[in-house]
């Protein structure tokens with residue numbers, strides 16, 4: 271069958287259903303919005319009657335007196351003090367009257383009612399997500415074609431549903447060992463719990479310049495795969511929330527040589543590979559199963575996501591069964607149709623889909639370059655390239671020394687060389703900015719931006735992530751630039767930009783030292799022991815709180831998450847090695863904050879009682 275990329279079969283089926291005006295004797299109970307349309311009709315009739323009555327009265331010369339006029343007439347007969355009290359009484363009375371008289375508005379807007387016409391269920395012609403044979407099958411085939419998969423599955427529960435079902439597929443028996451990047455979304459942890467799997471956690475690679483964690487390095491993957499050849503697969507997250515990443519191809523190769531599938535949580539990269547300026551997609555790098563939140567960086571409704579698979583390493587019939595387990599048997603058709611439409615937009619327009627969005631990004635970046643106060647996170651190589659491109663040829667020698675890595679965020683050449691290995695790609699749509707003066711934290715900058723009508727995607731202690739997309743406009747870029755300009759003036763510092771010491775740039779280094787894993791990778795193992803996950807909660811009576819310096823060798827009963835970067839150092843059930851313990855204590859003493867622990871001061875920890 272020839273695929274017709276300009277068609278949106280599922281969306282079209284919904285329109286056809288709406289236009290057929292068939293009578294519904296099936297769910298949903300709102301009957302395509304009929305329940306509200308009947309009320310709306312009643313309201314409109316009442317309004318029309320009221321208007322007609324008003325018209326008649328005015329024609330008879332009896333203009334009805336407004337409630338407020340009545341109060342003024344009464345008030346005029348009272349002394350000034352009494353009038354005040356009377357006005358208050360009247361206001362209260364008015365409010366009470368209004369409460370009793372006015373009907374709360376219980377009818378949704380017409381736009382919402384129009385949407386309800388498309389909210390159908392599995393009936394003749396609309397297919398079945400869990401046994402697709404008609405329009406859903408066609409829509410999914412078109413999606414596979416568009417994203418370069420062998421088979422694509424629509425998800426109505428976000429990437430969450432994709433991660434759960436992938437893990438439940440590869441971990442096909444209790445106690446299955448699976449290699450997992452340590453810093454993952456909670457849906458991955460929940461998948462491990464549901465599957466009763468044992469996770470070998472791989473340390474993420476940490477960019478020394480920013481202190482932000484990306485996926486594990488090739489070296490780490492190699493070591494873990496060699497140590498656990500029986501593992502059922504490797505799961506990594508790429509890109510991270512900040513849009514940072516690196517080439518997945520060597521990691522896919524290592525997995526495949528060991529006969530393992532590579533699963534990629536590409537929740538933030540549904541647009542990858544679709545434009546020359548965007549990083550390569552996980553599928554094109556060889557991943558076997560890829561989860562994408564189409565609602566995050568493309569144009570689907572919230573909860574709309576896709577799972578793409580290729581090759582034979584993932585058992586597809588088991589995957590279908592797992593998808594049916596974790597997804598509703600009444601999936602939302604508007605969400606699925608929005609996936610069909612998001613795919614069609616991309617399929618028909620190709621790379622051009624991103625032209626306007628990328629233009630907005632480029633306006634923003636050019637404008638930001640004129641506001642040296644605010645800086646942009648970029649891979650070191652790209653930063654160097656841009657710095658070199660900025661100077662006149664005659665100045666190049668001088669500039670080359672000016673752009674010495676040592677002077678970029680106080681990082682050594684060796685560190686930046688290392689940086690090039692794990693952070694080589696940045697999603698251009700994620701503009702990660704920070705205050706170069708170190709005055710505003712990421713949270714503070716977010717607050718200031720919000721006060722000026724710009725709502726960022728997220729912030730941490732240092733950075734703010736501004737998420738652009740194919741839907742962003744030049745006006746968006748201009749607006750945020752104006753906001754930043756205004757913030758810059760409102761939080762100005764006398765004189766020029768401060769020296770690194772004054773500006774807190776050196777603090778960035780220090781903060782990163784405590785919040786990242788810079789020395790950690792050299793000293794410690796790259797991967798954990800297998801940590802068992804299950805649905806059984808840890809029972810309080812099996813735990814004990816002890817002084818932290820007695821914790822080495824014990825199994826933790828809580829998660830220890832230094833923040834930032836928010837990577838769990840220890841999962842419940844994991845042995846606390848002396849190295850990890852030293853790391854926790856160091857971070858604590860340096861002032862890091864911790865999530866997940868019972869005692870935030872980390873003088874004590876909750877551990878499992880000795881068996």
Ligand SMILES: Cc1ncc(COP(=O)(O)O)c(C=O)c1O
Nearest residue numbers: 427428429430455507535537563
């Ligand atoms: C890395 C990552 N994976 C998975 C998810 C879950 O995606 P969804 O919200 O589409 O279920 C998120 C959500 O933010 C995420 O950041």
